[in-house]
Every structure is written in C-alpha cells, then in structure tokens.
Amino acid sequence: IRIMEQACTGDSSLQVRPLKTKYPQGAERMLIYAVTGRKINSSLLPADAGCVVDNAETAAAVYRAVALGKPVTERIVTVTGEAVARPSNFLAPVGMDHQELLEAAGGLAKPAEKIVSGGLMMGFALFDLHVPVTKTTSGLVCLSADEVSRHRPTACINCGRCVAQCPEHLVPARLARFAQHGDEKNFLKYYGMECCECGCCSYVCPARRPLAQEIKSMRKMVLANRKKRQEGDKK
Incomplete structure (x- = not known):
C-alpha cells in the first residue's frame, strides 16, 4: 500500500483506498460499496455505478495486451x-x-x-x-x-449462523431449501439472485450443509430458464 501511495503522489486523478482484510471484500459489489458507497444489485453492472472493477492480474494483462500486444497465454x-x-x-x-x-x-x-x-x-x-x-x-x-x-452434511438446526454471516443479508438456509425443490418463484421472491456465491453460509454452517452450492445451482437454473424464455419471445 505504501509503495502504491508513493507511486500516486502528485497525481490528483489517482487515489489509494486501503480496505480492511475481510472476506468477501474482493467481490465486485462489496468493493464498489466499500470504496464509493454506491450499491448495485444482480441486475446491474459495475458500469451502472460508474465503476470498473479489475484486480491486479487483470490490470497487468491489460498492460501486456495494449503495450506489448501479448494476449493472455x-x-x-x-x-x-x-x-x-x-x-x-x-x-x-x-x-x-x-x-x-x-x-x-x-x-x-x-x-x-x-x-x-x-x-x-x-x-x-x-x-x-x-x-x-x-x-x-x-x-x-x-x-x-x-x-x-469432516464435512458430511446433517440436518439443518435452524441456528441462523448463515443469516448472520451473509454479506447480502439473505436467508441462505431458506434459499437452499427452495433450490432443493426447484421452487424458482420463492427463490426469486426471497432475492436468491442477489447471492454473490461467496460460500460464507456453507463455511459457518454447523450442519455442514452445502448451502452455497445449492443456491449457486439454482441461480444457474434461473438464468438458463430466463434465456430460454427470451429465445422463445424472439421466435
């Protein structure tokens, strides 16, 4: 951080913003909110908040592509x-x-x-x-x-730990149950598409339930169904 701050000294267009080391701080939505205070949801892109989010490796790849003409190999x-x-x-x-x-x-x-x-x-x-x-x-x-x-799943004990740890303030146990039953209507009703798939819910679950995996699978199903409907509308 100190080296980056020194490199940006004298350039008013650049600013270094140190953030707490806190997972999942690196997620796009989390970074945008932490740095700018702007919020976006799953239907928006970082550009809708006036932001472009790139990590160090992507920035280096852009340099190699533009300055050296070298693709990602x-x-x-x-x-x-x-x-x-x-x-x-x-x-x-x-x-x-x-x-x-x-x-x-x-x-x-x-x-x-x-x-x-x-x-x-x-x-x-x-x-x-x-x-x-x-x-x-x-x-x-x-x-x-x-x-x-050590991670064999057992029955949910309704402890609420997944809710307490969810950075998107969702109810992962409930969303996972909807996912298990293929209940797309209620999955969307309870904002399942806002999940950032960080895995915090699965990590803290004392029953070792694969909450994040089930929600992730349901999100893919919802997106696939949307695509089918859009293709059907075009026909």
Missing part, C-alpha cells in the same frame, strides 16, 4: 491440499492439462477424496483432471479422505 495457478506431495505455485500456460499441473507438484502424496478447481470457498469439484487451464483458473485443491469426512 499464462495463468498463475496454486496447487495445494493435504493430498498434494509438494504444494506449489505455477505460471501455467492456458490450455495446460490439470493432470500435468498436479504431476508438476509431485503428484499425490495420498489418495485424493475430492479435487476442487479454484478455492475452497468458491471453487467447484472436478470429476476428471483432464481439463485445461483457462484464463480464469486460479487453483487446484486436492483434499484427503480425512478432510472431506
């Missing part, structure tokens, strides 16, 4: 987890096989019960490692059987 990827022999960071070419990445980290030190692409909070499970690294790939987490067994 590489991605920094973290390979980690209890099952990985040598957890490491790699500068991986886009298109590289995930299996090759894992082998570069020494392979598996023990059998992996679950392998997640991305982070544990917002990533998704992989059923096959023979998939390519893309420009959005950030990590590969290999979990052992012991780690996975």
Whole structure:
C-alpha cells in the first residue's frame, strides 16, 4: 500500500483506498460499496455505478495486451491440499492439462477424496483432471479422505449462523431449501439472485450443509430458464 501511495503522489486523478482484510471484500459489489458507497444489485453492472472493477492480474494483462500486444497465454495457478506431495505455485500456460499441473507438484502424496478447481470457498469439484487451464483458473485443491469426512452434511438446526454471516443479508438456509425443490418463484421472491456465491453460509454452517452450492445451482437454473424464455419471445 505504501509503495502504491508513493507511486500516486502528485497525481490528483489517482487515489489509494486501503480496505480492511475481510472476506468477501474482493467481490465486485462489496468493493464498489466499500470504496464509493454506491450499491448495485444482480441486475446491474459495475458500469451502472460508474465503476470498473479489475484486480491486479487483470490490470497487468491489460498492460501486456495494449503495450506489448501479448494476449493472455499464462495463468498463475496454486496447487495445494493435504493430498498434494509438494504444494506449489505455477505460471501455467492456458490450455495446460490439470493432470500435468498436479504431476508438476509431485503428484499425490495420498489418495485424493475430492479435487476442487479454484478455492475452497468458491471453487467447484472436478470429476476428471483432464481439463485445461483457462484464463480464469486460479487453483487446484486436492483434499484427503480425512478432510472431506469432516464435512458430511446433517440436518439443518435452524441456528441462523448463515443469516448472520451473509454479506447480502439473505436467508441462505431458506434459499437452499427452495433450490432443493426447484421452487424458482420463492427463490426469486426471497432475492436468491442477489447471492454473490461467496460460500460464507456453507463455511459457518454447523450442519455442514452445502448451502452455497445449492443456491449457486439454482441461480444457474434461473438464468438458463430466463434465456430460454427470451429465445422463445424472439421466435
């Protein structure tokens, strides 16, 4: 932060705004509100609030594209987890096989019960490692059987922790129930599309219920249904 502040000294058009290290502070809507006080919902884009949100890697990629004429061909990827022999960071070419990445980290030190692409909070499970690294790939987490067994879901105890932790002030347990039953009407009624998929609800749930995953799946279903209706209207 100090180096950035020094670099911006003397330029009134630039300002460094340090923020608290608080998850999910890095989400677009959270950043916009924290920095500008402006609020947007799922139907709006950052541009509607007069903002463009880019992280450091995107900013560097823009520079390389504009100044050097170089497209995005590489991605920094973290390979980690209890099952990985040598957890490491790699500068991986886009298109590289995930299996090759894992082998570069020494392979598996023990059998992996679950392998997640991305982070544990917002990533998704992989059923096959023979998939390519893309420009959005950030990590590969290999979990052992012991780690996975600690997260077996049980019945909801209505403790309200998911509600207390939701940055969008939603009721995740209720939304997850609507998602389980495919109840799109009530899912939308209780603002399910405002979920930022941060995973906080699943993380704090003492019953280890996959709340975020269920809500995420329902959001995808809602968007797919909207697209079908729009295509039908065009016909």
